[in-house]
Amino acid sequence: xxxxxxxxxxxxxxxxxxxxxxxxxxxxxxxxxxxxxxxxxxxxxxxxxxxxxxxxxxxxxxxxxxxxxxxxxxxxxxxxxxxxxxxxxxxxxxxxxxxxxxxxxxxxxxxxxxxxxxxxxxxxxxxxxxxxxxxxxxxxxxxxxxxxxxxxxxxxxxxxxxx
Amino acid sequence: xxxxxxxxxxxxxxxxxxxxxxxxxxxxxxxxxxxxxxxxxxxxxxxxxxxxxxxxxxxxxxxxxxxxxxxxxxxxxxxxxxxxxxxxxxxxxxxxxxxxxxxxxxxxxxxxxxxxxxxxxxxxxxxxxxxxxxxxxxxxxxxxxxxxxxxxxxxxxxxxxxxxxxxxxxxxxxxxxxxxxxxxxxxxxxxxxxxxxxxxxxxxxxxxxxxxxxxxxxxxxxxxxxxxxxxxxxxxxxxxxxxxxxxxxxxxxxxxxxxxxxxxxxx
Numbered sequence: 001x002x003x004x005x006x007x008x009x010x011x012x013x014x015x016x017x018x019x020x021x022x023x024x025x026x027x028x029x030x031x032x033x034x035x036x037x038x039x040x041x042x043x044x045x046x047x048x049x050x051x052x053x054x055x056x057x058x059x060x061x062x063x064x065x066x067x068x069x070x071x072x073x074x075x076x077x078x079x080x081x082x083x084x085x086x087x088x089x090x091x092x093x094x095x096x097x098x099x100x101x102x103x104x105x106x107x108x109x110x111x112x113x114x115x116x117x118x119x120x121x122x123x124x125x126x127x128x129x130x131x132x133x134x135x136x137x138x139x140x141x142x143x144x145x146x147x148x149x150x151x152x153x154x155x156x157x158x159x160x161x162x163x
Numbered sequence: 164x165x166x167x168x169x170x171x172x173x174x175x176x177x178x179x180x181x182x183x184x185x186x187x188x189x190x191x192x193x194x195x196x197x198x199x200x201x202x203x204x205x206x207x208x209x210x211x212x213x214x215x216x217x218x219x220x221x222x223x224x225x226x227x228x229x230x231x232x233x234x235x236x237x238x239x240x241x242x243x244x245x246x247x248x249x250x251x252x253x254x255x256x257x258x259x260x261x262x263x264x265x266x267x268x269x270x271x272x273x274x275x276x277x278x279x280x281x282x283x284x285x286x287x288x289x290x291x292x293x294x295x296x297x298x299x300x301x302x303x304x305x306x307x308x309x310x311x312x313x314x315x316x317x318x319x320x321x322x323x324x325x326x327x328x329x330x331x332x333x334x335x336x337x338x339x340x341x342x343x344x345x346x347x348x349x350x351x352x353x354x355x356x357x358x359x360x361x362x363x364x365x366x367x368x369x370x371x372x373x374x375x376x377x378x379x380x381x382x383x384x385x386x387x388x389x390x391x392x393x394x395x396x397x398x399x400x401x402x403x404x405x406x407x408x409x410x411x412x413x414x415x416x417x418x419x420x421x422x423x424x425x426x427x428x429x430x
Contacts, residue, residue: 022208024195043199045192051257057235058257063195065188068210111256125339132340133255 004067011079019066026050026061029076037077037106041135048134051107052076058114058133077106080113088151089113096147100138107134112148120155122148174214177315178293185209187315189231189266192258209315216265216317219243224323230265230316234258234277245329249280249348252333255340265316268301269308272367273342273410276333278305279366282374283348284329286321290314305371328352332427333366334419336410343367344411345420347427351387358382363395363424368403368416375399378424392428396421 002021009015010033019028026043029035029052041049043062050061053075080087089109092098099105108131115122115130122130127148128141136144177187185207188194194208216231221242228237237243237250238259253259253267253276267277268288281301288304290297292314301319304311330349335341346366351358361382363375377398385391405416 022198024199044196045254045258045261048255048257054260057260058255059260060192060257062199063191063261065191065195065208065210068191068212114256129251129339130256133257 006067006070008069008071009073011075017066021067023066024062025052025059025064025066025069025074028066029061035076035078039103039106041103046135047104048107048111048131049104051110051134053110053114056114056117058111060133075110075113077109080109087113088154089116089148092147092151092154093144096143096150098139098143098147104134104136104138108136108144112151115148116152116155120152122152124149127152174211174291174315174317175293177209177211177291178313180207180209181313181315183207187211189263190233190261192254192262193266193270211315221323225320226323227318227320228264229318230263232264233260234262234267235260237264245324246280248331249277252276252331252335252346264319268304268316268319272370272406273344273408275372276343276346276366279346279364279372280329280331280348281319281321282364282372283350283362284321284324285350285362286319288319289317291317302374308371324350325352330427330430332423334423342410345405345416345423346372347420347424349424349427351382351428353387356386357384358387358391359384363399365399365403365420367410368400368405368420370404370406373403375402377401387428389429392425395428396425399424 003018004021006019007016026038026040029038030040038052038061039049041047045060045063051058052061054072080090089112093105093109111131111134119126124145127145131144186194188208188210211231216229218229219232219240220227234250234253237246253262264277267275286301287298288301290299328351333346334344336344343366345368348364350362352360361379363379364372365375366372378395381395381398382391399421400417405413407413
């Protein structure tokens with residue numbers, strides 16, 4: 001199998017890898033880099049479990065060739081917490097019982113992060129659209145939407161923002 | 164394995180690679196999903212990321228979308244406001260960040276909503292065959308698309324529609340994201356209050372996006388009133404051959420297409 005050198009930024013750290021040509025980013029994250037937060041679901045781009053952030057936009061790592069990540073900035077769920085402290089979205093998902101089996105949770109949180117980074121004051125409909133590519137079979141979506149709304153409200157509140 | 168072409172001049176290599184069984188990967192939402200289904204043939208995957216096919220130009224009333232322009236890029240471009248409902252109706256945000264204009268022209272029914280919109284807009288597809296660049300009207304392209312295995316799409320171009328002349332609706336079973344039950348794109352330019360040059364395209368109503376020519380003829384020269392719209396709605400499914408699939412039966416598609424068409428044009 002042909003190997004290709006790829007340089008990219010992963011969770012704010014520069015990374016160099018030799019990847020099998022034609023292999024996916026999902027495979028690289030889980031099988032080579034032992035980053036298991038990104039879940040392997042449908043491999044068809046339908047379930048959203050493998051969502052990562054590439055250059056600020058949500059991408060499906062199961063459909064992204066690893067070698068196409070050359071020079072790009074990738075964030076997985078492992079890159080969200082800072083010095084052991086959970087990201088506000090992670091905390092809100094825990095506090096609001098927005099995770100049950102947890103399989104969709106990393107993709108949901110990263111999809112939500114992309115939304116809040118671009119639009120800090122989303123409507124409920126905008127949140128529903130932002131997570132529309134991420135399937136959850138446990139929660140009924142309502143706690144997830146409520147958790148994302150609560151983070152948006154907290155981020156708008158100057159006191160909450162400081163916290 | 165994959166082959167990443169690294170400069171615009173290498174576009175000439177694409178047809179030769181295709182001739183050897185190479186497969187173009189644009190956004191990856193179709194090609195990689197397909198490859199993930201089973202063992203790969205070992206042929207090359209051809210990525211076009213660095214060929215400069217990701218530009219949008221809108222000058223002098225003409226819009227050109229590079230083949231690698233994504234749905235997300237269209238949805239952010241203020242010059243393409245009339246296309247925002249189309250781009251935003253395709254997949255969730257992650258799909259929209261990856262799915263490309265060129266790739267969408269190969270999406271099988273009930274997908275390919277941008278193809279339906281581009282058919283209504285009378286787009287022209289620019290193709291490169293390794294030596295020369297040629298243009299093909301989109302209807303001919305859609306008919307021949309699976310035979311065009313020694314060419315790559317460079318861009319699509321169309322005249323910017325007059326304000327309010329382009330309308331779009333996608334009926335789905337689950338909002339906000341689902342494949343199409345029926346997609347309707349209509350270009351209805353008016354001159355002195357009468358419709359002149361109507362183009363109506365339907366998605367998910369046949370193997371490819373198709374024109375509804377009888378409905379177009381019913382609207383031609385008419386005012387956009389209830390009577391003319393009702394007459395066109397009665398003809399909207401006459402040239403279609405929808406499939407039964409997980410999203411809808413062919414019967415259901417034929418039943419609702421006239422209803423949504425009427426609503427779209429009377430809104």
